[in-house]
Amino acid sequence: MRVVILGCGRVGARLAGLLDAAGHHVSIIDRNMEAFERLPAKFGGSVVLGNGIDVDVLVQAGIDRADALCALSNSDNTNIMASQVAREVFHMPRVITRIYDPARQDTFRSVGLETVCPTRVGVTQIEALIGL
Numbered sequence: 001m002r003v004v005i006l007g008c009g010r011v012g013a014r015l016a017g018l019l020d021a022a023g024h025h026v027s028i029i030d031r032n033m034e035a036f037e038r039l040p041a042k043f044g045g046s047v048v049l050g051n052g053i054d055v056d057v058l059v060q061a062g063i064d065r066a067d068a069l070c071a072l073s074n075s076d077n078t079n080i081m082a083s084q085v086a087r088e089v090f091h092m093p094r095v096i097t098r099i100y101d102p103a104r105q106d107t108f109r110s111v112g113l114e115t116v117c118p119t120r121v122g123v124t125q126i127e128a129l130i131g132l
Contacts, residue, residue, distance in 0.1 A: 002066040004029065006052035006082050007073035011098070013038035015070060020045045027061040030073075053081040055089065068094035076100055083113055 001024045005012045008030035016028045017040040026045030029052045030036060036047045050057035052073060063069060069086040071079035079097050086092040097115045099105040105117040 001025070001068065002062060003027075003068045003070060004058070004061045004063050004066045004086075006030075006069065006071045006079065007098075008032075008035035008038055008047070009072065009074055010038065012070070012072040013040075015072070016045060017043060025062075027066070029057060029061050051078075053078060053085060055085065058082070058085065058090070063090050063092070066092065068092065068096065070096045070098075072098045076104055080104075080108060080113070083108075087113075 003019055003024055003026050005016050005026065005028040008028050012028060016026050020026045020043055027048060028045060029048045029050060031051055033049055048057060048061040052058065052071070063086060069083065069092050071082045073079055076099050079099060083095045083097040086095045095114060097108065097113045099108060099115050099117050100119055102117050102120050105115045105120070109115050
């Protein structure tokens with residue numbers, strides 16, 4: 001599988017490392033060169049410095065040949081914009097969008113984005129741990 005990841009924070013870097021180790025083709029985009037230091041030493045994928053909502057940057061990352069985009073930057077707006085570009089311009093078969101704001105997650109899920117909301121996931125896990 002070919003996957004483009006937007007955002008080389010803790011989640012993006014970890015996912016990139018796991019996918020790469022499993023034999024997938026991974027490209028990861030970030031605006032900050034130092035962010036790529038989070039990648040495992042043996043990371044064999046490609047890194048792209050730039051803004052993930054820029055079509056040229058997405059093409060450089062191989063979005064036109066990818067099977068999936070995971071928008072995992074720390075900005076809901078960036079993740080939503082990049083996901084919409086991937087779906088509308090590149091007709092990506094699979095787009096996963098991290099959205100921190102639960103209200104925005106509902107809105108964008110209703111228009112067809114596959115979303116993950118760490119806020120909701122965290123609350124659900126905490127409720128389970130305290131026995132609710």
